[in-house]
């Protein structure tokens with residue numbers, strides 16, 4: 089019988105998630121396995137747990153009420169790829185997740201990524217095509233705190249790892265803080281894990297096993313003991329072509345006969361399913377409502393009308409990713425919910441980029457999602473919901489691709505994307521989204537984020553627990 093879950097046993101980026109202004113993803117290769125396992129033992133006390141992050145979040149909340157400056161905080165988590173686990177002496181296949189075992193590069197074509205094998209400019213950067221054994225996630229209130237904390241972690245690991253790639257992300261400046269680079273408020277709809285948080289959204293909590301392996305609701309019943317209370321982490325380096333996206337919106341601006349409605353903004357909202365403020369189109373289809381957007385008790389309290397795309401297109405990003413109302417039973421949606429913990433990277437769009445409608449500087453999203461099954465979580469969302477033109481099913485008009493992240497999966501990655509329902513006045517018409525994607529996958533990897541007891545007692549130097557949970 090497995091004892092109830094304790095927050096101090098899980099890594100804090102999973103639940104409750106790091107509060108952060110900046111984050112480094114330090115991808116590494118393990119150089120000397122025995123020495124690494126010894127040093128890992130010393131690193132474990134530095135790892136932020138669900139319990140420690142929850143109390144830091146509480147302290148930050150109190151401090152915000154009394155002053156505007158941020159508490160200097162920094163958090164560390166660690167996760168391993170299948171290659172890394174193998175090096176540590178474990179069989180990744182025991183976890184029974186093929187995506188994890190084979191790695192993301194092997195999955196890239198099926199995800200619809202453009203690998204351009206013959207081109208000198210492949211979308212996937214070389215670092216993600218090489219061996220990555222693990223990642224240190226270091227988040228904090230500033231670049232300075234993050235760098236200092238990363239140096240501390242690396243000092244403890246004492247030369248046993250080699251850097252493959254260090255990606256640095258940070259929130260956008262000023263009032264864009266919390267908004268992704270296309271300008272939309274992000275991080276609004278994340279599931280609450282049963283008994284590990286308070287659900288204000290009205291969507292209801294998901295079973296612990298949707299996010300944490302070995303818990304109630306996990307689709308695999310015989311995980312190895314090292315998987316208990318761990319979670320799979322899908323990392324994606326997603327470049328965003330912001331000037332190009334904005335140019336498309338301007339060129340295809342909607343006309344709704346109301347001069348106070350900005351047609352380009354309305355189109356952007358219809359591609360996303362929410363206004364830039366975060367207000368859901370399902371509740372406020374023709375104009376933004378920033379007050380509604382800010383209210384956690386109301387901003388997720390909606391369902392899509394399964395028979396209509398008048399308020400929100402079937403293919404809109406948030407509708408594809410959480411088809412509430414389209415799929416009527418929660419039990420068919422909940423296994424596919426994930427905890428998103430990403431952060432933006434890169435500079436703001438410059439005046440030159442705006443003027444020429446072309447991206448010159450790299451920017452986008454360092455996407456992170458946690459789930460107990462990559463097959464049911466990230467892979468499913470991308471392959472079964474975002475990419476297929478027929479999802480959500482059973483509609484009078486074929487929905488089309490998710491305009492933000494949908495990709496065409498064919499050997500040559502040819503063809504233009506399209507969707508219906510973009511125009512609220514003529515939902516039967518098709519909008520040609522063109523050949524250019526505005527979100528370009530530049531790489532990624534699948535990792536496993538183990539529980540604290542497993543990191544300390546199993547993966548560090550010491551003994552190996554055999555058997556199943």
Ligand code: HEM
Nearest residue numbers: 268272273274275276277326406409410453469470493527
């Ligand atoms: C650069 C790429 C992306 C952008 C710009 C983007 C943007 C957004 C925005 C603006 C929202 C609405 C706010 C919120 O609920 O947090 C959202 C929600 C969401 N996104 Fe993305 N996203 C991106 C990539 C992805 C990917 C790769 C996935 C998974 C395959 C994903 C899954 C989701 C999910 C599950 C939701 C919540 C839907 C709901 O529960 O209503 N997103 N995204």
